[in-house]
Amino acid sequence: MLDRESELPSFIARLPKVELHVHLEGAVRPETLWELSQNKSGLTQKVGEWISERRAQRYRYGSFGEFLVAFGIVTLLLEKPQDYALATTRLSEWLAEQKVKYAEIIFSAGVVLWKKQSVGAVFEAAAGAAEEAEARTGVRVRWIFDAVRHFGLDHVREVLRWAVRYRSRGVVAFGIGGNEERGPARLFPDIFRAARDQGLHVVAHAGEACGPESIRDAVELLGAERIGHGLTAYRDPHLMALLRERRIPLEVCPTSNVATGLIARFEDHPLPKFLSAGLVVTLNSDDPAMFGTSLENEFLEAARCFGFSRETLTDLCLNAARASFLGEDEKQKLCDEITRAANL
Numbered sequence: 642m643l644d645r646e647s648e649l650p651s652f653i654a655r656l657p658k659v660e661l662h663v664h665l666e667g668a669v670r671p672e673t674l675w676e677l678s679q680n681k682s683g684l685t686q687k688v689g690e691w692i693s694e695r696r697a698q699r700y701r702y703g704s705f706g707e708f709l710v711a712f713g714i715v716t717l718l719l720e721k722p723q724d725y726a727l728a729t730t731r732l733s734e735w736l737a738e739q740k741v742k743y744a745e746i747i748f749s750a751g752v753v754l755w756k757k758q759s760v761g762a763v764f765e766a767a768a769g770a771a772e773e774a775e776a777r778t779g780v781r782v783r784w785i786f787d788a789v790r791h792f793g794l795d796h797v798r799e800v801l802r803w804a805v806r807y808r809s810r811g812v813v814a815f816g817i818g819g820n821e822e823r824g825p826a827r828l829f830p831d832i833f834r835a836a837r838d839q840g841l842h843v844v845a846h847a848g849e850a851c852g853p854e855s856i857r858d859a860v861e862l863l864g865a866e867r868i869g870h871g872l873t874a875y876r877d878p879h880l881m882a883l884l885r886e887r888r889i890p891l892e893v894c895p896t897s898n899v900a901t902g903l904i905a906r907f908e909d910h911p912l913p914k915f916l917s918a919g920l921v922v923t924l925n926s927d928d929p930a931m932f933g934t935s936l937e938n939e940f941l942e943a944a945r946c947f948g949f950s951r952e953t954l955t956d957l958c959l960n961a962a963r964a965s966f967l968g969e970d971e972k973q974k975l976c977d978e979i980t981r982a983a984n985l
């Protein structure tokens with residue numbers, strides 16, 4: 642009989658999963674980049690060089706800023722609405738392979754605006770591709786429109802307008818990402834209030850490159866319902882208490898934090914501290930293709946580095962289902978599916 646440890650990978654493989662923090666652009670795998678570059682003149686070679694360079698560096702970046710530049714290069718290859726449709730299709734297929742049943746995909750509307758593309762045309766192509774893929778693979782997708790916080794108030798406001806416009810196409814939330822220092826939460830309370838008033842959920846990346854005060858501001862000034870990363874929360878016991886009492890889920894992405902140089906190793910992530918402090922923790926992949934990971938791999942690494950049991954791994958999936966922006970009935974169905982599969 643196999644021991645429990647050697648059974649874990651197959652347990653993880655079949656566990657129904659929920660992904661709450663994955664960027665569409667960051668999930669474009671090298672093979673999809675090649676696919677995208679087929680009809681583009683002059684770019685193929687550059688893409689090839691970029692991919693091989695990243696692979697040589699084992700998906701590590703010298704700094705968070707360097708990662709943002711790399712992210713920008715990928716987004717420039719997404720030139721046309723059909724490129725976004727292809728990226729979405731391939732992501733849905735990849736999620737299906739990992740038994741992800743439900744995903745809230747972050748659509749960087751802010752980056753689309755920065756590229757002077759039509760948010761409407763691009764998003765409609767992506768949403769259509771997700772609907773088509775759902776019919777084929779069963780992966781349900783909802784969307785989070787993300788603004789670049791250091792691009793200023795007008796930019797962030799414009800992203801919100803687009804998010805509101807596409808609520809009927811599966812946009813469930815509005816959020817901010819980018820440079821926390823140059824775009825602090827205190828700039829955006831009015832915009833977040835407007836988002837909530839319009840019926841959107843609100844999220845924020847926080848405590849990634851900045852300290853715990855950035856997380857506190859996201860919760861208290863913006864009313865963020867979930868925190869992207871929240872890595873530095875462990876430094877402030879009062880903030881930990883606040884997150885526990887208000888049951889604000891953290892979208893933890895350990896491999897991302899290693900790849901962008903915020904922590905040295907996966908096992909240095911405070912994830913076990915968060916769990917033992919009673920916080921609501923979800924496990925996510927962030928920009929999996931750029932970090933050489935996947936959601937399934939995050940579960941495998943968490944099991945390997947922290948010795949998590951089947952029960953803890955199942956709880957992480959259940960936390961994500963409950964922290965999702967689905968309706969209560971749908972959340973319950975998802976939880977039942979996870980529990981059933983875990984007990985097989």
Ligand SMILES: [Zn+2]
Pocket residue numbers: 662664818846869927
């Ligand atoms: Zn992110």
